[in-house]
Amino acid sequence: MKIIRFNNVRQSYPNGEGIQLADFSVGRGEFVFLVGPSGAGKSTILKLIIMAERPRSGTVEVGEYISSSIRPGQVPLLRRQIGMVFQDFRLLQDRNVYENVAFSLRVIGKSGAYIKKRVLRVLADVGISHKRYQMPQNLSGGEQQRVAIARAIVNEPLVVLADEPTGNLDPETAKDIMELLVKINIGGTAVLMATHNYHLVEQTGFRVLKIDAGVIRE
Amino acid sequence: MRLFIYSIVDGLSGLKRSGISSLLTILTICCSLVLLGAFYIIRQGLRENLQETRSRFVLEAFLLDAEPKDHETTGEKILHLAGVDSIEYVSKDDALARVRETFGDDYLALIEDNPLPASFHVVLQPSYVNRDSVARIVAAIAGVPGVEDVVYRATLIDLLNRYDRLVGAGFIIFGIALSILGFVLISNNIRLTIEAKRDIIETMELVGASRGLIVGPLLIQAMIEGGLGALFAGIVLSVLVQVGTIFIPVLSPVTAATIGVLVLVGILFGFLGSFNALGWRIRY
Ligand SMILES: Nc1ncnc2c1ncn2[C@@H]1O[C@H](COP(=O)(O)OP(=O)(O)O)[C@@H](O)[C@H]1O
Ligand SMILES: [Mg+2]
Numbered sequence: 001m002k003i004i005r006f007n008n009v010r011q012s013y014p015n016g017e018g019i020q021l022a023d024f025s026v027g028r029g030e031f032v033f034l035v036g037p038s039g040a041g042k043s044t045i046l047k048l049i050i051m052a053e054r055p056r057s058g059t060v061e062v063g064e065y066i067s068s069s070i071r072p073g074q075v076p077l078l079r080r081q082i083g084m085v086f087q088d089f090r091l092l093q094d095r096n097v098y099e100n101v102a103f104s105l106r107v108i109g110k111s112g113a114y115i116k117k118r119v120l121r122v123l124a125d126v127g128i129s130h131k132r133y134q135m136p137q138n139l140s141g142g143e144q145q146r147v148a149i150a151r152a153i154v155n156e157p158l159v160v161l162a163d164e165p166t167g168n169l170d171p172e173t174a175k176d177i178m179e180l181l182v183k184i185n186i187g188g189t190a191v192l193m194a195t196h197n198y199h200l201v202e203q204t205g206f207r208v209l210k211i212d213a214g215v216i217r218e
Numbered sequence: 219m220r221l222f223i224y225s226i227v228d229g230l231s232g233l234k235r236s237g238i239s240s241l242l243t244i245l246t247i248c249c250s251l252v253l254l255g256a257f258y259i260i261r262q263g264l265r266e267n268l269q270e271t272r273s274r275f276v277l278e279a280f281l282l283d284a285e286p287k288d289h290e291t292t293g294e295k296i297l298h299l300a301g302v303d304s305i306e307y308v309s310k311d312d313a314l315a316r317v318r319e320t321f322g323d324d325y326l327a328l329i330e331d332n333p334l335p336a337s338f339h340v341v342l343q344p345s346y347v348n349r350d351s352v353a354r355i356v357a358a359i360a361g362v363p364g365v366e367d368v369v370y371r372a373t374l375i376d377l378l379n380r381y382d383r384l385v386g387a388g389f390i391i392f393g394i395a396l397s398i399l400g401f402v403l404i405s406n407n408i409r410l411t412i413e414a415k416r417d418i419i420e421t422m423e424l425v426g427a428s429r430g431l432i433v434g435p436l437l438i439q440a441m442i443e444g445g446l447g448a449l450f451a452g453i454v455l456s457v458l459v460q461v462g463t464i465f466i467p468v469l470s471p472v473t474a475a476t477i478g479v480l481v482l483v484g485i486l487f488g489f490l491g492s493f494n495a496l497g498w499r500i501r502y
Contacts, residue, residue: 050424076428079424082426090417094235094236104425106224107422107425107431108426151425
């Protein structure tokens with residue numbers, strides 16, 4: 001069962017860069033690395049998955065949605081099945097840790113009681129419960145990334161997309177975050193992690209998708 | 219329903235989160251509405267004053283000498299003319315008494331016979347007190363049998379007319395200009411607030427927030443800011459009017475109803491302002 005499928009996708013920009021050909025899929029519960037140097041097009045692939053961009057040619061399938069036929073109103077629905085983690089964390093700076101994570105559940109209209117129970121649970125899972133009333137700007141990078149991961153998994157998505165999630169972290173913290181993502185994967189959630197760090201990938205034994213001169217194939 | 223409650227709760231906490239910028243929006247709305255309100259109150263005061271002046275405007279219809287019964291018939295006819303509000307009969311003796319009152323006894327002591335004619339003081343309905351209607355009514359009264367001559371202060375009519383045009387068209391144009399100015403100020407202010415939240419809005423879109431969930435709280439927040447700004451404007455205005463009446467006695471006091479209307483206008487401004495500012499920002 002595939003949850004993400006790229007069918008002969010081309011997404012090159014006017015300057016000639018970007019994705020020349022992407023043709024691959026990601027299965028349920030898989031852990032996949034997407035590797036390539038800076039500018040290779042990793043973020044572009046992730047943007048195509050959340051349908052922030054539509055491909056020039058080919059199609060992207062995510063869950064029940066297809067890039068060629070998805071309506072704008074369905075894009076939020078698609079994104080609720082995807083957890084996003086970024087290099088720069090992207091927390092909502094105007095609310096505390098708890099509210100940042102709760103927001104993903106408010107988005108899908110969960111009840112207050114459920115939200116409270118679930119958010120506290122997930123914050124504990126990622127090891128950040130004790131900072132739940134802190135504002136994001138008062139947290140270290142590693143802590144912010146934990147909050148971002150909590151937000152990504154709180155509504156039990158099909159897949160977590162992580163775009164260089166360890167890029168802004170020191171090696172020790174990066175290792176913790178990696179372990180956390182692996183733990184999430186063991187729990188059954190697929191993870192697609194983009195990184196330019198081959199070194200990080202080599203040790204794990206997970207599946208690797210390489211972007212080579214703008215081309216990704218199985 | 220849940221979205222609605224969430225919007226209100228989050229809109230309220232949005233006030234706190236936005237802090238200074240919220241305060242600025244409230245202040246902008248307050249200032250705009252004080253300006254608009256002051257303008258409206260002055261206009262209203264002038265109008266009332268004008269209306270009052272109109273109701274005091276009288277025509278004097280001098281009568282030919284005749285039996286009191288004939289005068290009565292003449293009066294009846296005048297009273298039935300379109301635009302006439304009321305009439306007051308001033309007999310020859312009354313007229314004499316009034317002159318005495320004004321100039322003293324000695325002045326008339328020389329004259330043995332009372333030369334003053336009886337007359338009707340004709341009060342018009344206020345809306346008829348303008349040059350054209352007055353001319354028409356004067357002609358009509360002059361045509362009533364038993365009336366010798368009709369006298370009125372034409373200059374006052376001209377003055378009223380000029381004043382009227384000012385309070386009418388001139389003020390409306392000025393008021394619209396002021397409203398647009400206020401709206402642009404408020405809208406810009408809200409746009410800045412929202413622009414500052416650009417990253418937050420983008421992140422919300424990324425985690426799958428629908429348009430309503432993003433826009434709802436922002437709209438509610440702006441409406442609350444609008445309402446609060448208007449309430450403060452109402453308070454400022456009532457104080458200003460209290461002080462102002464000392465210098466300009468025509469101002470009428472700010473009532474609860476006026477403040478109510480003001481608050482509604484403020485909420486509307488907040489709503490339209492943020493709607494205007496948001497339209498292009500949210501993609502879906
Ligand atoms: N919207 C865009 N318009 C034009 N060029 C773009 C756009 N987005 C990305 N690119 C270019 O496409 C290439 C791939 O970008 P990106 O996917 O961000 O790479 P990576 O994440 O692997 O570093 C880069 O050369 C980048 O400059
Ligand atoms: Mg990138």
